[in-house]
Amino acid sequence: MRISRLLLYLSGFLFLLFLFHDFDNSLSDSGLASASAVLPAPAEHSVSFTEEIKPILESKCLACHSCFDAPCQLKLENSSGLLRGALKKEVYDGVRTEAMLPTRLGIDALTAADWRERGFFSVLQAGNEQLPSLMLSMITLAKQHPFSPGSKLPDSVQLGIKHQNYCATTEEFSDFANDHPERGMPFATTGLTDQEFSLLAGWLKQGAFVPEEKLILTDGEKHAIHTWESMFNREDLRGQLVGRWLYEHLFLAYLYFPELEGEPRFFELLRASTPPGEEIEPIATVSPNDDPGEVFYYRLRPVTGTIVHKRRITYPLDRAKHRRIDELFFSEHWPIAQLPGYTYEERTNPFKTFAAIPAYARYQFMLDDAEYFVRTFIHGPVCRGEIATHVIRDHFWTIFQAPDSDLFITDSAYQREVIPLLGMPGQDDDLLDAGENWLRYLTRRNDYLKKRDKQYSARQPLGAALAHVWDGGGENENALLTIFRHHNSASVVRGLAGSIPQTLWWMDYPLLERTYYELVANFNVYGNVAHQLLTRLYFDLIRNGAEHNFLRLVPAGQRKMVLDDWYQDLGSLKFGIVYQDINDTLPSAEVLASGNPKRELAQRILENFQSINTIPHDPLNRCQEESCMRSSQPLWMQRADKALSRLAARPASEIVGITQLPEVTFVRVTNDRKVRTVYTLLRNRAHSNVAFMLGEALRYQPDKDNLTVYPGIAGSYPNFIFDVPVSEIEKFSAMLSQADSAKPFEEIVMNWGIRRTHPLFWDILHDITDWQKAQQPLSAGIFDINRYENF
Structure with missing residues (x-):
């Protein structure tokens, strides 16, 4: 009996050797090195998370594991994300039929235990004595099967944001490793050094202790927080409405106090159920303009962890900004009878919700920091911007209409007439109603353009002029921006960079505000396919509107020629069906001499606004x-x-x-x-x-x-x-x-x-x-x- 059992064990052992031999051969054939026989020993000293582990995570892990597109939702910007762990559901899912529950750190759940109830599993804790922690297994897999230094990765390694994330649990890891030996961590890069591996392995075996991230506020920060929370939480009706508008426009910002000494610390503005002076308990609504459902306060909470570039949306709070808010919003009296609510109509149409606040104040506030607002479109909820970027060109310049030339600002009767037409789709994400919703908002938008063209024709009979372009008061460099699209991401820089682009945008207040609400305040990254589809379709109209506005500067009779270059082939078929037809008979105040009006206008813009152009000549792209x-x-x-x-x-x-x-x-x-x-x-x-x-x-x-x-x-x-x-x-x-x-x-x-x-x-x-x-x-x-x- 013992001999037969011994032979059975021996045959099983030989079979495993055969499997591992074939496994290693297949790795070698695929370009992976064979499994290493010896791994660096785990560190035996008491490993410090703050001093020894956090720098490794920042240098080797955070470049993939951050923001909404972190693989398996394993976010490593701060200790809360590390302790929360991973989830098999991805945030980005363009075909889901129902919205998923939000999973925002520090908002939707506050403890690791709460996240476990939502399905997140630990990457730090071992399953049992035979099953090491998922993180240890992942870094061991990479250490056992490194890539040849400086080599091209084998074809079996899938890269890019479309590659499949397997999100294996501790119990599933063995099968995962056999099937995907190339997917150890750090993924598809030069791996951990022996010292880094030793420290991580030692820390994990020692229980992976993560100290609580405690921030001690300075007296200067406490004073600044008190000043700004007092301003956001004014009790009078005007103050409450302005506080709401400011919150809905600053909730994504990394706020900082530039007048304080030292490296700036960043804060986020949120709604909380606890008043200033008490511990912050955030109210978890999907959107910043959803009904909070209870008494709330605007609070400033420190941002913990490491800053990643794609979430850098900084905004200063200093005495000059405080004075500017007072000047814009409170220096003149404007009446308000009652506060708006959070109904469907009020969420889809911020022009109605905030109609009591002078439009000039709202628009000028956004113009003052136009780069910030455009950056929120790009680095905001979508993080990788894929929803928005499919409808913009790879390179274009953006200018803004001067407030005193924007009829929405200067003509209150016209403003009241068009406000009902400026609502945006996406709040109603019912799949069956998506088509009807789209047609309703499309019709309203085109009706708005008709009224707009008629009004500008009557009020500016000589036509649009470069004098109607906001010049930043001669010093504000936010007036001229360049936007680049990088397939499924984008970026913005101040100034007019690059050669003269194919298209230019001229944004007025209704265009700027609608872009912000469509792509930022009202965009739900956890939404379903109907929400994402309607967002994408309406942003297409916004882009068309910004181009349409710029073409008003082109002389009559030449607009169609420029438009045909922008909408070649089947693009022209959307005019008269989806897009409002261009009016090629209204005059322009700009008299142009060349046969290339767009280029001549662009040259004039470069000449007229040199003082606020951070790249006035751009010698690398427009050199002589x-x-x-x-x-x-x-x-x-x-x-x-x-x-x-x-x-x-x-x-x-x-x-x-x-x-x-x-x-x-x-x-x-x-x-x-x-x-x-x-x-x-x-x-x-x-x-x-x-x-x-x-x-x-x-x-x-x-x-x-x-x-x-x-x-x-x-x-x-x-x-x-x-x-x-x-x-x-x-x-x-x-x-x-x-x-x-x-x-x-x-x-x-x-x-x-x-x-x-x-x-x-x-x-x-x-x-x-x-x-x-x-x-x-x-x-x-x-x-x-x-x-x-x-x-």
Whole structure:
């Protein structure tokens, strides 16, 4: 009996050896190294989370695990996310038929136990003696099966935001590891060093203690919080209405007090059931304009954890801002009989809800910090912006209508007439009613445009003029913005960057406010397909409206020509059906001499608003031969400017290497003393139109792609990094311009590319963050690498 049992055990052991032998061979064939025989020993000393573990998580984990698109909802920006753990449900699901319950840290549940009831499972705690913690299993898998340093990842490794997240639990890990040995953590990159692994393993085996993040407020912060909470919580009716409007426009902000000494600490504005001076108990509504259901107070709560770049939406609260709010909202008397409620109609139409507040005050407040509001569209609830970006072009300039030329601001009778037409869809997410909802709001929007055109024709008989464009009071640089689309993300910078784009937006108050409410205040990232569809469709109308407004500056008889270039092929069919037809007979106050009115207007904008344009000449993208550099920079940077400017503002039919580049490429350039600077190469993809949800590939015009060379950081999601000594920058530029296929591009990657497996991948990625922190401390944060390519 013993002999037969021994033979059975021996045969089983030999079978397992056979399985592992085949498993390792398959790994070798796929480009993964064979399983390591020896792992670094877990640290035996008492490992400190704050001093030893948190820096590892920030440097090797947070680049993927943050914001709403963190894989398996494992968010590592702060200790609360780490303790909460993971969930199999993804936040981003474009086809779900029912909205999911929100899972916002610090709002929808406050303890790990509460999150367990919602289905989250621990990544820190071991299942039992035989089942180590999920985190330990994941980092062990990566350590056992590393990628060859500097190599291209095997084809079996799926990258990008569309790749499947398996979200295995501790009990499921064994099967997961057998099926997916390449998916250890950190995922598809240079892994942990032996010391990092040892510390993490030791900490996990010691129980993974995470101390509570306690913030001690300074006296200055306490005073500032008291001042601002008092302002937000005024008891008079006017104060209450203004407080609500401010809250709905600042709830996403990383608020800070710039007048306090030291590195700024950030705060968030939320509604709480507890008054100022007491511990904050947040009210968890899906949207900031949902009915709170109880007495509430506006409170400022410190933001804990590490800042990531894609959530950097900073907003200052100082004495000047306090005075500005008093000046705009309270310096003149305006009557209010009663406060609005939180009904469906009031949530869908902020113009009705806040009609008592002078429109000038609301619009000017938004203009004062226009970049902030545009950034909320881009870095807001969607995080990766996929809902919005499908309806915008890859590069365009945005200007704003002057308040005293905006008839919604200056004509109260007209304002009252059109307010009922300015509601937005999406609050009602019933799938069966989606079509009817869309037609109702589409009709109202087009009726509004008809009334708008009629009113402007009567009140501005000479037509629109550049004098009607907001000039920022001659000093506010928020007046001119450039927006870049990077397929499924976007970015905004101050100034008019790049070559003259194909399209320009001219936004008035109704356009700016509707964009904010459609994409930010009323957008529910946890919503169903009907909500997301209606949001996408209505934003298409907003883009069309901003273009429509700009065309008023084009002389009569020439607008159709410009419009035909923007809406080529099937895009033109939407006019008269979805879009309001353009009026090509109304005059323009601008007298243009050339046959290219859009370009001439753009040139005038550049000339007229130089004083507030942070990039008045843009020598890298709009240079005149010998001046293709920033003369104020050191000679070695001028050399880099000249070399990279040769790639800019010319179509891919001439600079063929553009077709090899992804959307966002960082280029770190260093001189012989190791001083560095950073450029962003932005690939602007051309399309015949952006009027449809589907079929983008059919509308793509690759020969018309061009490159914007931006001196600095644009974008939160780098697709690739090149590290180039300035002594080789001309060679890099020349080779890139001529790389007409994958083979010559691979040579460039081999020479200067930083692949995910590069030994210095993490060091260079974070060095670029450090560089930006030195240049723009309020903008810097850890970049997201979920879109980093496998070249």
